[in-house]
Amino acid sequence: xxxxxxxxxxxxxxxxxxxxxxxxxxxxxxxxxxxxxxxxxxxxxxxxxxxxxxxxxxxxxxxxxxxxxxxxxxxxxxxxxxxxxxxxxxxxxxxxxxxxxxxxxxxxxxxxxxxxxxxxxxxxxxxxxxxxxxxxxxxxxxxxxxxxxxxxxxxxxxxxxxxxxxxxx
Numbered sequence: 001x002x003x004x005x006x007x008x009x010x011x012x013x014x015x016x017x018x019x020x021x022x023x024x025x026x027x028x029x030x031x032x033x034x035x036x037x038x039x040x041x042x043x044x045x046x047x048x049x050x051x052x053x054x055x056x057x058x059x060x061x062x063x064x065x066x067x068x069x070x071x072x073x074x075x076x077x078x079x080x081x082x083x084x085x086x087x088x089x090x091x092x093x094x095x096x097x098x099x100x101x102x103x104x105x106x107x108x109x110x111x112x113x114x115x116x117x118x119x120x121x122x123x124x125x126x127x128x129x130x131x132x133x134x135x136x137x138x139x140x141x142x143x144x145x146x147x148x149x150x151x152x153x154x155x156x157x158x159x160x161x162x163x164x165x166x167x168x169x
Contacts, residue, residue, distance in 0.1 A: 003105025006123040010108050013126035014101055020130060021058075021093055024137050026152040027144070028055060028089060033081045035147045047143050052077045054136040055089040061129035062096035066103065068110055068122055100126070 001009075028051055036048040045053065056075045064070035078084040108123040137154070144151045150160045157163030 001109050001121045001123070003109045005105075006108035006121055007105040010100070010103065010123045010126060013123070013130060014097065017126065017130050017133075018097060020133055020137075021097070023152075023154055024054065024058075024133060025086065025089065027137050027140055027154070029082065029086055030144055030150050030152055031082045031140075032147065032149050035143075035149065036081055038143060038147050040143065040146060047140070047147075048077075048081070050136060050140055050143065051082070051085055054133060054140060055085050055093075057136070058089070058129065058133055059092045059096060061125065061132070062093070062100055064112075065122055065125050065129070066096070066099050068107065068112060070112070070114060070125075 031047060031051055036051075037046050039046045039049075044050075053074075056077070060070075060072070060074045063072060075088070078088055103122075108121065110122050111119055112122045112125060113119050114125065114128075141151050141154065141158075145159075151158045153161040153163065
């Protein structure tokens with residue numbers, strides 16, 4: 001992949017990541033503090049663990065793409081509940097996304113060894129970041145429904161936020 005192609009692909013993925021960021025903020029903010037220890041099944045994560053993994057891994061992916069290296073650890077969970085997680089997400093992600101936008105085509109076309117599992121141009125990890133976040137946000141929305149909490153609309157309506165056609169559409 002040449003640098004110009006990598007930059008074009010990055011622009012597409014970043015636009016999607018920015019849209020997904022707004023949706024993820026709504027889902028994380030909908031977590032009831034009283035349900036942070038809820039988990040589905042013996043092998044499931046708690047809602048706190050799942051939500052933290054979702055927001056922290058987005059920062060981790062951004063940092064890895066910026067550095068061209070994924071050997072760093074995910075950030076430790078903050079003390080506190082939903083407000084601490086949303087504060088981390090709101091404080092960390094916009095700046096990291098801005099830095100990713102500034103990467104050159106050369107940075108984005110560099111081949112990255114992702115834990116020996118795959119070797120891909122750095123830009124392809126934007127797609128992995130996006131899909132990873134969508135996957136865990138879907139899990140989190142299922143947890144919200146299981147505890148009878150408000151489930152925000154994600155790609156269309158939800159039982160709590162029915163889809164409404166925009167005026168004039």
